[in-house]
Amino acid sequence: MQTPYSHLIDLNDYPVTWWNKVVKLGAEIYQHPQRYVQACAGKIMATLFYEPSTRTQMSFQSAMIRLGGSIIGFDNPMSSSVSKGENLKDTTKVVSSYSDILIIRHPMAGSALAAAQTADCSVVNAGDGGHLHPTQTLTDLLTLHMEKGRLGHLTVGLCGDLLYGRTVHSLCKALSCYEGNEFVLISTPELQMPDYILKILDQSGCTYRVETSLDTAIGELDVLYMTRIQRERFASEAEYLAQRDVYCLTPEKMAHARPDLAVLHPLPRVDEISVAVDADARALYFKQAQYGMYIRMALILMLLESKPKHDLLHGIADAHLRCVNSKCITATESYLPHRFLQTDDGMVCEYCEERVL
Ligand code: ASP
Numbered sequence: 001m002q003t004p005y006s007h008l009i010d011l012n013d014y015p016v017t018w019w020n021k022v023v024k025l026g027a028e029i030y031q032h033p034q035r036y037v038q039a040c041a042g043k044i045m046a047t048l049f050y051e052p053s054t055r056t057q058m059s060f061q062s063a064m065i066r067l068g069g070s071i072i073g074f075d076n077p078m079s080s081s082v083s084k085g086e087n088l089k090d091t092t093k094v095v096s097s098y099s100d101i102l103i104i105r106h107p108m109a110g111s112a113l114a115a116a117q118t119a120d121c122s123v124v125n126a127g128d129g130g131h132l133h134p135t136q137t138l139t140d141l142l143t144l145h146m147e148k149g150r151l152g153h154l155t156v157g158l159c160g161d162l163l164y165g166r167t168v169h170s171l172c173k174a175l176s177c178y179e180g181n182e183f184v185l186i187s188t189p190e191l192q193m194p195d196y197i198l199k200i201l202d203q204s205g206c207t208y209r210v211e212t213s214l215d216t217a218i219g220e221l222d223v224l225y226m227t228r229i230q231r232e233r234f235a236s237e238a239e240y241l242a243q244r245d246v247y248c249l250t251p252e253k254m255a256h257a258r259p260d261l262a263v264l265h266p267l268p269r270v271d272e273i274s275v276a277v278d279a280d281a282r283a284l285y286f287k288q289a290q291y292g293m294y295i296r297m298a299l300i301l302m303l304l305e306s307k308p309k310h311d312l313l314h315g316i317a318d319a320h321l322r323c324v325n326s327k328c329i330t331a332t333e334s335y336l337p338h339r340f341l342q343t344d345d346g347m348v349c350e351y352c353e354e355r356v357l
Contacts, residue, residue: 025298040069047073110351153180160227176204315339323349
């Protein structure tokens with residue numbers, strides 16, 4: 001079930017040297033966009049968005065258009081055959097046969113890995129449930145490269161919904177691969193970073209500390225990455241309401257921050273950054289969204305030009321093991337082969353990385 005295409009499912013499937021190449025190309029395209037206007041002439045990109053999106057979807061679309069290519073796709077699965085009960089495998093199989101690269105966002109963890117198993121073109125994970133969001137991380141890396149001039153030796157505060165926020169999971173995994181980064185994980189006890197990310201930080205040798213107060217931490221940060229409370233991933237509205245409004249970045253708080261702090265946010269903002277902060281030169285989130293288009297131009301070029309990869313699933317099959325995560329793609333797409341990876345901590349599902357033993 002393995003396909004000979006280059007996919008981006010998880011940034012960690014590639015070496016850091018590859019990420020650096022994408023970032024370098026993104027910076028070059030940002031500086032000289034006119035050199036790339038025909039780079040994808042004749043190519044088609046499909047966007048399958050099973051979940052709402054503004055920036056990710058439109059930045060991918062405008063990236064392809066600026067490269068001279070064309071776009072197809074849906075952003076409301078209910079207007080496609082998904083509404084008639086079509087599974088992910090069939091939709092992917094068909095749409096990938098029309099296109100050269102397929103961008104997928106889906107509410108279930110591991111969905112991009114599932115789609116890549118049947119696709120006849122490159123697949124990019126544009127967000128798989130609360131799991132990962134690698135192209136947001138590439139956006140964040142380009143932003144830090146352009147605005148801070150480095151990807152290591154940064155003190156990075158991540159604030160808000162660290163439990164369900166896929167952007168902070170991907171970003172932590174990536175920044176832990178650069179030397180000298182320190183993390184301050186600012187959240188309520190209920191929305192702390194998942195254990196598997198803390199394990200990755202432990203193994204990387206990066207230092208981190210768990211913090212509940214933004215006021216305490218803000219003065220020591222080079223980067224403050226604010227996040228939205230992920231309402232759609234809570235079991236009940238009451239649980240969401242208990243977490244809403246806990247953190248809000250205001251001009252008063254910014255007064256205690258370093259003069260060269262970079263405030264990032266993957267957007268959409270709800271109420272975790274006061275609009276009054278937008279006028280502060282350290283508020284970089286709108287610029288960050290624009291860098292997202294340039295890095296996606298670079299990514300499309302790199303994937304379309306790269307050599308095929310054949311090794312999609314690495315885990316073992318075990319007839320007695322099943323993933324118990326109800327938010328894992330294997331819970332809804334029953335034909336998928338179940339695969340498990342052995343970690344120091346026990347077996348984890350290869351799709352969603354949840355522990356099974
Ligand atoms: N746009 C980001 C995402 O798709 C962040 C968010 O929705 O809060 O994960």
